[in-house]
Amino acid sequence: MTDLRERVARELERTRRRSAVLTEAVDDDDLIRQHSPLMSPLVWDLAHIGNQEELWLVRDVGGRDPVRADIDHLYDAFRHARKDRPALPLLGPKEARAYVATVRDKALDVLDRVHLEGRRLTEDGFAFGMILQHEQQHDETMLATHQLRAGEAVLSAPPPPPSTVDVRGEVLVPAGPFTMGTSTEAWALDNERPAHVVDVPAFFIDAAPVTNAQYAEFVAAGGSPPLHWTRDPGGWLATGFGRTAPIVPDAPVVHVSFHEASAYAAWAGRRLPTEAEWEKAARWDPATGRSRRFPWGDEDPGPQHANLGQRHLGPAPVGAYPAGASPLGVHQLIGDVWEWVGSDFTGYPGFTAFPYREYSEVFFGPEYKVLRGGSFGTDAVACRGTFRNWDYPIRRQIFSGFRTARDARPAELA
Numbered sequence: 124m125t126d127l128r129e130r131v132a133r134e135l136e137r138t139r140r141r142s143a144v145l146t147e148a149v150d151d152d153d154l155i156r157q158h159s160p161l162m163s164p165l166v167w168d169l170a171h172i173g174n175q176e177e178l179w180l181v182r183d184v185g186g187r188d189p190v191r192a193d194i195d196h197l198y199d200a201f202r203h204a205r206k207d208r209p210a211l212p213l214l215g216p217k218e219a220r221a222y223v224a225t226v227r228d229k230a231l232d233v234l235d236r237v238h239l240e241g242r243r244l245t246e247d248g249f250a251f252g253m254i255l256q257h258e259q260q261h262d263e264t265m266l267a268t269h270q271l272r273a274g275e276a277v278l279s280a281p282p283p284p285p286s287t288v289d290v291r292g293e294v295l296v297p298a299g300p301f302t303m304g305t306s307t308e309a310w311a312l313d314n315e316r317p318a319h320v321v322d323v324p325a326f327f328i329d330a331a332p333v334t335n336a337q338y339a340e341f342v343a344a345g346g347s348p349p350l351h352w353t354r355d356p357g358g359w360l361a362t363g364f365g366r367t368a369p370i371v372p373d374a375p376v377v378h379v380s381f382h383e384a385s386a387y388a389a390w391a392g393r394r395l396p397t398e399a400e401w402e403k404a405a406r407w408d409p410a411t412g413r414s415r416r417f418p419w420g421d422e423d424p425g426p427q428h429a430n431l432g433q434r435h436l437g438p439a440p441v442g443a444y445p446a447g448a449s450p451l452g453v454h455q456l457i458g459d460v461w462e463w464v465g466s467d468f469t470g471y472p473g474f475t476a477f478p479y480r481e482y483s484e485v486f487f488g489p490e491y492k493v494l495r496g497g498s499f500g501t502d503a504v505a506c507r508g509t510f511r512n513w514d515y516p517i518r519r520q521i522f523s524g525f526r527t528a529r530d531a532r533p534a535e536l537a
């Protein structure tokens with residue numbers, strides 16, 4: 124148990140450093156400004172991170188008195204749409220920083236003293252894992268806000284690694300059952316549960332996400348350019364975090380909507396993979412028939428496996444992560460870009476909401492499409508092979524790309 128508590132404390136600290144980078148890179152005016160009606164002011168995200176930590180770890184798990192019950196309503200994401208948040212009497216930058224620090228001290232004290240066993244919410248440190256992932260998800264949201272903000276570049280990171288292997292074409296995933304979702308991953312969220320067997324007919328899936336060069340051909344044929352692309356006499360430019368440069372031809376395309384991804388696939392004579400196909404390609408081990416935690420195995424993601432955790436501020440070229448490929452040779456399923464799949468966000472058979480309906484269940488239905496695999500902006504702790512993200516199909520301010528798939532023809536299986 125000491126190990127678990129130490130791990131939680133270490134991850135909370137590491138994650139908070141990232142939140143600090145994202146909120147200290149700009150001045151106070153910039154923090155309270157709304158950079159896009161799709162996004163909250165950064166100062167809202169910061170105090171909201173603290174407020175969720177207070178609600179779950181300090182009050183619920185810890186049974187402690189509220190720090191600031193008076194501000195709960197301001198940071199309830201269901202109460203106020205993002206576009207309305209700048210008009211609220213939000214905590215200012217200085218107050219927000221003091222608030223999250225106070226909450227963190229109390230949460231760490233709770234972590235030291237609480238009994239983790241005997242209550243589902245705290246078993247294996249679940250509530251701490253949930254709050255940790257919540258902050259990491261907001262770190263990705265804040266990174267997306269940075270991408271939408273005008274002005275000079277304020278974030279920097281080394282470029283992603285180069286391509287070292289030639290990855291092209293498609294991979295056959297044979298027909299048969301596989302285990303989708305999880306019942307054993309301690310910090311998996313309710314929508315990833317329970318593990319269940321899905322029989323998937325044979326299909327082909329792209330060995331890599333669709334690249335900028337491939338997507339540019341679709342644009343030339345009449346498709347819409349991704350968000351942040353601009354036309355230059357010499358070709359397409361892309362702006363990332365305040366820097367404009369020619370698109371990287373062999374890097375996965377990013378900032379495309381579900382509709383654009385689907386249109387590309389149709390133009391290419393293909394389709395998006397279903398969510399089950401994506402997960403089978405990512406997790407199914409043909410040698411054992413079991414599902415792995417990640418394409419490369421059960422080991423937590425390292426820098427050799429995937430472009431995660433905001434180590435780099437953009438997707439890596441195709442072929443940059445051979446150590447992260449699946450046994451069948453499907454590359455870069457984890458990290459780089461979220462991949463739209465052709466499935467609605469729904470509950471798995473046997474789904475039960477936990478710890479609250481608003482986490483996932485209220486979003487189930489045809490309005491939302493699923494994205495899988497995480498992006499360069501996603502933390503490794505919040506990116507399992509079973510992890511499911513969802514958004515409106517028109518959205519493209521997120522770090523979204525895709526790969527395509529097709530049915531296998533009987534003659535191809537003989």
Ligand SMILES: [Fe+2]
Pocket residue numbers: 171175200257261
């Ligand atoms: Fe949130």
